[in-house]
């Protein structure tokens with residue numbers, strides 16, 4: 001098969017084409033009822049995002065409210081363990097504890113400029129829900145967060161946080177009662193309230209322009225990394241950038257300004273659950289086939305007749321049967337290296353980082369750390385790992401595992 005869409009993108013992995021395609025993946029597959037909202041977003045997002053007053057407000061909040069730039073930390077003992085040079089991009093130090101707030105702030109500012117007064121969101125681990133509830137509190141906006149019942153149980157501290165911040169948390173009771181189902185409920189809400197509501201998607205998934213918009217808001221991660229690496233090593237370019245992938249937003253942000261630097265190897269780590277072939281996994285690139293999920297064409301874990309397969313991961317933020325279209329393209333084109341780590345490997349990596357560096361990572365992030373064992377580095381290599389979030393929310397799971 002001749003792949004014509006890839007050639008439209010030649011020279012840049014960063015941007016989808018005008019229809020929102022990265023290679024064969026992306027687009028906007030939406031019900032008629034959402035057409036106006038998505039079209040409006042598509043027509044205006046770039047103009048709004050790059051307006052000087054918007055950028056000023058966004059940058060000021062990233063600095064004074066989120067605490068950016070986040071440090072790039074040379075992890076000496078971890079580096080000794082893996083006989084290379086490892087830097088940690090400390091997104092865990094952001095206000096609310098993960099990278100999600102970068103996107104939540106961006107999208108709330110955008111929603112305000114679109115005249116929307118009501119914000120809805122879906123959440124898995126609760127980090128996106130907390131980030132969205134936080135920014136809505138800051139801006140005085142109504143906030144409704146959809147969350148699978150199973151995630152409400154395993155992420156209790158984040159549910160409490162959202163409630164304290166004034167958000168309404170609505171349990172999603174269908175299917176696997178996790179992120180996929182919460183997303184379905186949020187889409188249903190948006191269809192019913194298209195006029196006054198903005199739907200803040202928390203990852204680089206959903207219909208065009210969401211994947212591109214979220215990647216741009218998260219690209220601050222790699223923008224800072226380049227400057228910080230230059231100070232640390234004299235070069236802006238590392239040999240490797242590694243990140244975990246649920247939908248793929250922290251990876252997209254960590255990769256963004258390196259996507260077209262072909263000397264930089266991009267390593268994406270998915271959740272293998274009990275093992276890729278165990279039937280209890282969320283390793284979408286290994287198990288998925290092209291399909292449409294939540295508004296875009298991407299790789300989706302599905303049965304032969306196209307039913308979405310229930311994923312499994314110990315980490316709520318990675319427990320998703322799809323992946324953003326950018327990542328599907330990075331996988332298919334070979335630009336990205338896709339690995340996976342099991343629940344147990346992630347747990348082990350969390351304890352290793354805690355003991356070696358005094359940093360307790362989020363369970364999601366632990367998957368990226370676990371992949372270090374699958375790599376062979378040179379002692380002179382520079383490896384950047386996106387430390388997407390902190391582990392406070394996962395302490396109960398960590399304690400149960402020992």
Ligand SMILES: *Cc1c(COP(=O)(O)O)cnc(C)c1O
Pocket residue numbers: 098099100125127128202203204244245246247248249250251317318362364365388389390
């Ligand atoms: C949500 C989350 C993830 C997974 O989402 P991506 O969009 O793939 O980044 C990873 N790490 C943390 C800490 C999260 O909260």
